[in-house]
Amino acid sequence: MKAVTINAYGESPQVTEQPEPKIGPDSVLVRIKAAGVNPVDWKIAAGYLDQIMYVHFPLIPGWDLAGVVEQVGAAVTEFAPGDEVIGYNRQDTVQSGTYAELVAAPVRTLARKPASLSWQQAGGLPLVGLTAYQSLRAVGVGKGDTVLVHAAAGGVGSLAVQIAVAWGARVIGTASESKHDFLRSLGAEPVAYGDGLVERVRALAPEGVDAALDFVGGDAIPASFELATSPSRVVSIVDGGVKEHGGQYVFVRPDAADLTALGDLADEGKLTVHIDTELPLSETAEAFRLSAEGRTRGKIVLLVP
Missing domain, CATH: 3.40.50.720 (NAD(P)-binding Rossmann-like Domain)
Known part of the structure; x- marks a missing residue:
């Protein structure tokens, strides 16, 4: 699969071929449509969070996702293949992020995609x-x-x-x-x-x-x-x-119930996600630059073909 990777802190992100992720019993395999870009992503890639998080290389950045379930783990009853989901896929160690075609995400980090939001908006919502x-x-x-x-x-x-x-x-x-x-x-x-x-x-x-x-x-x-x-x-x-x-x-935590509540607000017409910039995975370095400037109105989102 194609994924954005870096091999050392401070290295420019590149699209590379990586093995498809394995899914554990409590996880699902998601084919990514869009991944939100957040300041924490480039800060991790630059080494700023090294004191508090284990980071393994090659690193695939990203915690936000919107996509379609392809496979489910043996213990999963919440989702089935074909379900459209959003997720804040933060785990205790950082390596297999969401800037990729496929991601293994624990069900505790996921909720159903709000029908009223585009893939871009859904990908920018979770964090x-x-x-x-x-x-x-x-x-x-x-x-x-x-x-x-x-x-x-x-x-x-x-x-x-x-x-x-x-x-x-x-x-x-x-x-x-x-x-x-x-x-x-x-x-x-x-x-x-x-x-x-x-x-x-x-x-x-x-x-x-x-x-x-x-x-x-x-x-x-x-x-x-x-x-x-x-x-x-x-x-x-x-x-x-x-x-x-x-x-x-507050340090944000993954929470499926909170994600569901956000989706409900969106589908009630009370919440939308304003997209500032859409970029392909190949322009992740530009996405990081724009995010670091801190001048965007709304979200930067990476689109995954």
């Missing part, structure tokens, strides 16, 4: 959708809350805005001026980054916000604690140091 969903749940966002979402036009932020709106919350989102119309289309009230952010948010919410979600780090964290009515309702996916100040840190 960012789960991150947004689990962050909002961590701080108990619900009907009537006012929520501040930092980096609201990005992959995670744009999903968090839509989920919070679907749950009945009012959303204030930070983004550059050029992305404010995009945020309004999602149901958020946009504010600009930079100096004076706290004052701009207070102009919209004089009493502060009920919850704040940090998807960018830096100055967003102290601003969140200043604006949130309780430090326990500040959550970051960037800096675990928020816990020292009473906030919460």
